[in-house]
Amino acid sequence: MTTPQPSTRPPQAAPGEPLLCAEGLHTHFELRQWGFVRVGSVRAVEGVDLTLGAGEAVAVVGESGCGKSSLARTLLGLHRPTGGTVRFDGTPLNGLSGRALKRYRARVGYVQQDPYGALPPFMDIQRILAEPLIIHGVRGRAERERRIDTALAEVGLTPAADTRRKFPHQLSGGQQQRVVIARALLLRPAMIIADEPVSMLDASVRVEILELLRRVQREHRLALLYITHDLSTVRHYVDRALVMYGGRIVEQAPVTDLLARSGHPYTEALLSALGDPDADNARRQREVPGGEPPSLVHPPSGCRFHPRCPHAMQGKCEVEPPPPDFRPRADHRVACWLHE
Amino acid sequence: MADAPLMEIEDLGLSYATEQGTLRAVDGVDLALHRGEALAVLGESGCGKSSLAKTLLRTLPRNAYPPTGQLRLQGREVLGLPEERFRREVRWVRIALVMQAAMNALNPVVRVGEQVAEPLRIHRRASRRQARQRAAEAFEEVGIPTDFLRRYPHELSGGMRQRAVLAMALVTEPDLVLLDEPTSALDVLTQASIMNVLKRIKHERGVSFVFITHDVATASELADRVALMYAGQVVEAASARAFFDEPAHPYSRLLMAAVPRLHQERPPSPIPGRPPSLLDPPAGCRFAERCPWAFERCGEPPPMAPCGERHHARCWLHPGLGGER
Numbered sequence: 001m002t003t004p005q006p007s008t009r010p011p012q013a014a015p016g017e018p019l020l021c022a023e024g025l026h027t028h029f030e031l032r033q034w035g036f037v038r039v040g041s042v043r044a045v046e047g048v049d050l051t052l053g054a055g056e057a058v059a060v061v062g063e064s065g066c067g068k069s070s071l072a073r074t075l076l077g078l079h080r081p082t083g084g085t086v087r088f089d090g091t092p093l094n095g096l097s098g099r100a101l102k103r104y105r106a107r108v109g110y111v112q113q114d115p116y117g118a119l120p121p122f123m124d125i126q127r128i129l130a131e132p133l134i135i136h137g138v139r140g141r142a143e144r145e146r147r148i149d150t151a152l153a154e155v156g157l158t159p160a161a162d163t164r165r166k167f168p169h170q171l172s173g174g175q176q177q178r179v180v181i182a183r184a185l186l187l188r189p190a191m192i193i194a195d196e197p198v199s200m201l202d203a204s205v206r207v208e209i210l211e212l213l214r215r216v217q218r219e220h221r222l223a224l225l226y227i228t229h230d231l232s233t234v235r236h237y238v239d240r241a242l243v244m245y246g247g248r249i250v251e252q253a254p255v256t257d258l259l260a261r262s263g264h265p266y267t268e269a270l271l272s273a274l275g276d277p278d279a280d281n282a283r284r285q286r287e288v289p290g291g292e293p294p295s296l297v298h299p300p301s302g303c304r305f306h307p308r309c310p311h312a313m314q315g316k317c318e319v320e321p322p323p324p325d326f327r328p329r330a331d332h333r334v335a336c337w338l339h340e
Numbered sequence: 341m342a343d344a345p346l347m348e349i350e351d352l353g354l355s356y357a358t359e360q361g362t363l364r365a366v367d368g369v370d371l372a373l374h375r376g377e378a379l380a381v382l383g384e385s386g387c388g389k390s391s392l393a394k395t396l397l398r399t400l401p402r403n404a405y406p407p408t409g410q411l412r413l414q415g416r417e418v419l420g421l422p423e424e425r426f427r428r429e430v431r432w433v434r435i436a437l438v439m440q441a442a443m444n445a446l447n448p449v450v451r452v453g454e455q456v457a458e459p460l461r462i463h464r465r466a467s468r469r470q471a472r473q474r475a476a477e478a479f480e481e482v483g484i485p486t487d488f489l490r491r492y493p494h495e496l497s498g499g500m501r502q503r504a505v506l507a508m509a510l511v512t513e514p515d516l517v518l519l520d521e522p523t524s525a526l527d528v529l530t531q532a533s534i535m536n537v538l539k540r541i542k543h544e545r546g547v548s549f550v551f552i553t554h555d556v557a558t559a560s561e562l563a564d565r566v567a568l569m570y571a572g573q574v575v576e577a578a579s580a581r582a583f584f585d586e587p588a589h590p591y592s593r594l595l596m597a598a599v600p601r602l603h604q605e606r607p608p609s610p611i612p613g614r615p616p617s618l619l620d621p622p623a624g625c626r627f628a629e630r631c632p633w634a635f636e637r638c639g640e641p642p643p644m645a646p647c648g649e650r651h652h653a654r655c656w657l658h659p660g661l662g663g664e665r
Contacts, residue, residue: 202385207600229527231528259602269529270528271602288536
């Protein structure tokens with residue numbers, strides 16, 4: 001029996017087909033009472049279409065409870081989608097199991113939000129980084145150490161020999177996140193999914209980690225899916241950004257276009273609620289739509305944003321959900337009836 | 341004494357006993373706050389800003405040594421007050437607190453209306469009816485419908501809970517409200533609406549705020565003045581205008597350049613290095629190791645030097661200290 005080797009080959013997707021392609025993706029979670037009576041479901045991801053090209057960096061922006069993490073976990077194969085398809089490198093993920101799923105996971109790196117929680121506290125860095133190599137059948141201690149050193153050097157944790165002997169608590173938050181990124185790179189993945197990788201870090205470190213992700217993404221031509229709640233951290237680090245609201249993608253565009261000419265009222269609300277540091281901020285009230293983010297158990301009808309939307313059109317927005325692809329510009333898509 | 345600052349902090353110090361030795365979390369902090377002002381205490385994790393907040397309210401953990409220095413409220417020293425008098429005369433009477441995790445600040449089994457009224461019953465000896473009346477007014481002030489008074493905390497959204505905690509802090513009409521990262525657990529839109537409420541209350545009621553935060557942009561949403569902390573010390577204290585437009589300390593400048601911005605072509609640049617350990621801080625300037633402008637003199641500890649009206653920076657480069665720019 002051959003041990004599956006971690007893939008070192010370049011992405012094999014057919015020319016023209018993106019590396020990752022999700023269509024009509026749904027991830028619902030059943031709500032049960034007393035463990036068995038079904039009382040409803042949380043519709044965390046609802047009809048998401050998403051493509052990610054080899055070597056493309058894409059941000060998914062949304063507030064907590066918008067379904068962005070469920071989307072990430074579904075793409076990682078940690079949740080089984082309730083509906084829709086995901087194809088990675090030409091192969092459907094639905095129903096992957098056992099060895100095929102393991103092979104898939106070797107090709108997708110994962111960077112979590114809380115680096116300390118992501119690193120087992122009782123293992124030293126050497127052991128933490130050797131683990132995925134052992135699991136995915138990289139033979140020979142010397143080869144593993146060589147790979148670990150390369151990965152540590154790549155994320156700037158040099159001299160690697162010093163870092164390998166340390167335990168997670170001996171590293172700063174930024175260094176811990178570098179170890180997590182090194183671990184994600186170890187098996188030479190084709191794609192990295194980073195779920196809020198910098199939200200627990202300090203401002204001065206945040207940019208370092210974002211730059212590092214962008215650099216390795218470019219150098220290895222990785223596909224990067226960067227999940228964040230903070231629209232101000234996307235500009236220089238991704239090519240394209242998607243905005244999620246209530247389990248759906250409401251807008252997607254090249255990142256500078258999205259920031260300069262947003263088309264969806266929700267994106268506009270996010271942009272006007274955020275500000276760059278300025279002494280005048282203290283003297284003005286910001287425009288904020290009233291209300292609360294939608295419930296994913298009992299979502300509003302029609303457009304999920306209509307109860308809070310200043311431009312909602314009666315008789316239209318609350319009735320029919322807008323299709324996801326009105327195009328104010330060729331590469332800019334908005335799910336909003338205003339663009340019909 | 342009309343012009344005496346509402347609050348004056350002088351040479352405040354706070355240390356913790358740890359297994360590795362004594363950790364000096366706050367070291368020689370001087371700050372002044374006038375009535376109606378909002379002071380943002382800005383800093384990254386471990387800079388001592390939360391310890392400073394805990395010292396002001398005396399909610400220190402057991403391993404803290406008694407704080408040193410002076411804390412004066414309207415000219416009266418309160419740091420040395422015995423705990424019982426501090427509780428009766430200062431905490432929640434003069435200084436109230438809004439903390440980060442609103443869920444932890446609320447008792448899950450008591451209706452929010454009763455919790456908001458409770459400080460009045462305890463500190464102002466209000467009757468049950470008066471207290472309920474005032475709680476309802478406080479709810480309106482922070483933008484919660486008054487029928488929420490009878491609800492339990494879990495029935496409120498995160499933003500509503502944070503508003504309820506704010507109502508609880510305002511209900512006794514304290515001189516000073518201490519905000520400890522009040523919005524960092526909240527979403528962007530909720531955060532903006534809470535900041536709107538704070539701005540309105542500050543404007544309408546002239547409440548004074550000390551606003552602890554790690555986020556430069558959030559600080560600019562409320563601050564009249566900014567104090568930037570680094571490794572247990574205040575390194576720059578200035579009006580918000582001076583701080584955001586012309587920061588004087590190298591750390592302030594680098595921090596400003598490290599903040600990602602929505603509308604800026606130039607990418608932000610990180611600050612290499614990390615803060616020193618507070619178990620054994622360097623003898624000289626604590627930022628020198630990371631400072632691109634450091635020179636020999638930085639081996640000595642720089643004092644806070646004036647560099648404008650109510651503007652001070654702890655840096656030898658400053659003209660006031662004979663340095664050249």
